[in-house]
Amino acid sequence: MSVFDQYQKSRMQFVQTVTDLASRPHNIEYLDNAGVLDLLCPLLWDMVPSIQQLTAIALGRLANHDVKIAGAIARRNNVLPQLVKQIDKQTDFFKKAALFLLRALAKHSPEMAYIVVSEGGLDAMALCLEDFNPGVKEAAAWAVGYISRHNKCLAQSAVDSGAVPLLVLCLQESELCLKQISTSALCDIGKHTPELAQTVVDAGAIPLLARTLANQDAKLKRQVLSALGCVAKHTPELAEFVVEAEIFPEVFYHMRHADENVAKAAATLTKEVCKHTVELARLAANTGGIEFLVELIDSRKSSTKLPAVMALGYIAGHAEQLASMVIDMKGVAQLALLLETETENHILAITVWALGQIGKHSPEHAQALAATNIFTCILGLYANPQNSEDLKIKCKVTLKQVLQKCMYIEALEPLLHDAPPNILKYILGQFSKILPSDARARRLFVTTGGLKKVQEIRADLGSTLAEYITTINCCFPEEIVRYYSPGYPDSLLEAVDQYQPNCSQMEIKSECSNEKSTSSASACDNND
Structure with a gap:
């Protein structure tokens, strides 16, 4: 009997060594070249449960690091069927190892995830979500999330397997890691389409997620905010479901969180809610959202600022009053x-x-x-x-x-000198509205060189730009317009050059004047 004991010990030692080696990425290529899959895969059918478990872990580590190896494992006959076969009757250790391997296979691409689903992987995960062991539930929720994140078809497959209500139940467990991963999985399901997000809402996830925000763990906060944002982004109705969970103003306070990812997720959720309707935007503004968004833009790094900038844009775009609130803040x-x-x-x-x-x-x-x-x-x-x-x-x-709304001539005038023609027409359009009724603006327009610049613009006859130029010119005396027209100073100089002074006539007139003066003086002397 010792030879059998030695054989079992050798199998155990082999699979343990491969498992350890597979934990380091630089070993993967050497193990693959040595034909490790041909030696490992048959051990999934080993009679010793611990060897089966370690084999699943080793295959999971190999698949996790290399997509080519993952594809080879997924396409091997009977590997996936053996892995999910009666998984509910296996030990907890084997369940976690098998779920890890399924997750490692599904994460690489939608094609790999489809293979896992077609072999019954999602059904096995749903069974494990009902397990009593929190570690098994965690591994199952993680695998469901990795499958669902790829596209809406795979997410719909997860819904069809009955995973969503089970994930919502996991939210109510006390284990922090289970809360984190189930929240992430719900986010991966709900992000694709309004229908999938509605499934998450119908399962009662929103109130639970809103209450979970009170947890002090930063990672869980981020995932909860992301999940709520993924639901709210689709339609106004779904956004209202999220808002009805009374998430404001608590979400705004999370923009001040020390963790950048939490602050960014809070700003993103605010953006997703505000973009839909003026009512939702006004709700966010009236509960202090604008102040927190502006503060976040002032104090955070660039990547965190982006959703806050978008949120301000959405809020301001809905109504004049909301835009004024943004300006005031x-x-x-x-x-x-x-x-x-x-x-x-x-x-x-x-x-x-x-x-x-x-x-x-x-x-x-x-x-x-x-x-x-x-x-x-x-x-x-x-x-x-x-x-x-x-x-x-x-x-x-x-x-x-x-x-097209600006009536502030001091801001418009500098743009005349640098704006390209497709922008210039909007600037001249505003001047054509301002100048006819504002004498001060007309004077300023001349003294700052605006009128001269307008005369230098070449516009096609009958174009909008030409009409604006004509309207502007009509606001000034003709001689002023002519004076600032291109070439007018040259024409003046040319007239000077061509002018012929008639000095002889001036001399005759001067002599006559002198003679008259002399005659007048003589007459006075005679009288005396």
Whole structure:
């Protein structure tokens, strides 16, 4: 019998050694070249449970590090069927090892996840979510999340397996890790479509997630905020479900959290709620959301600021009153500072867009932007050939929106000298509205060189730009317009050159005057 004991010990030693080696990524290639899968896979059928368990762990580590090995394992006959076969009757240790292997296979691509699902992997995970052991539930929830995150079809498969109500039950467990992973899995399911998010809502997840925000663990807070955001982003109705859980203003306080990821998730959730309707945006504003968003932009690093900038843009874009609240809370000043200090194109693009949402409503809103010299900055971004097309498009749209409302001539005049023709027409359009009724503006327009610049513009006959130029010229005397027209000083000099003075006539007139003076003097002497 000793030979059998020695054989078992050798199998155990082999699988333990491979398991240890597979934990270090640099060993994976050597193990693969040595044909480790041919030796390991048959051990899943070993009579000794501990060898089966260690084999599953070793295969999971190999698959976790290398997609090619993961594909080879998934396509081997009977590996996945053997793994999920009567999994509910296996030991807890084997269940966790098997679920780890399923997760390691499914994480690489949708194709790999489909193979796991087709072999009954999700059904096995659903069974394990009902296990009494929290560690088994945790491993099952993790695997469900990895499958669901790929696309809506795989997430729907997870829903069809009955996993969502079980994940909601896991939220109510006391173990912190189980709460974290089940929350993450619900987020992975609900993020794809409104229908899938509605499934999460119908399972009663939202009130539980809202209550879980009180937990002090930063990772759990981040995952809860992300899950709520993934539900709220789809439709106004789903956003209202989230808001009805009374998440405001508690979510705003999380923007001050020491963890950057928590603050970013809180700003993202606020953005997803506010983007839908003016009512939701007003709710966030009235509960103090704008102040927290502006503070976050002022104090956090760039990647964290982005969702806060978007949230301000959505809030301000809905209504004049909300835009005024953003202005009153120094939101424009913070966004203007961000334009000057930020270098990444995608953040600059969102910032420019948000400013456009604030300034598009009325002359007063546009003047709030003009007072910070934002137009010149945005025009510079638009003219920079190194900037992305998305940034240039947003600069053009924002300039169009705000300039068409701006009546602040001091901000408009500097743009005349640098704006390209497709932006210039909006600037001249505003001057054509301001100058006819404002004498001070007309005087300023002449003294600052605006009228001269307008005369230098070449516009196609009958174009909108030509109409604006004609309207502007009609606001000034003809001789003033002619004086500032190109070439007029040269024509004056040419007239000087061509002028022929008639000095002989002047001399005759001068002599006659002298003679008269002499005659008058003589007559006076005779009288005396």
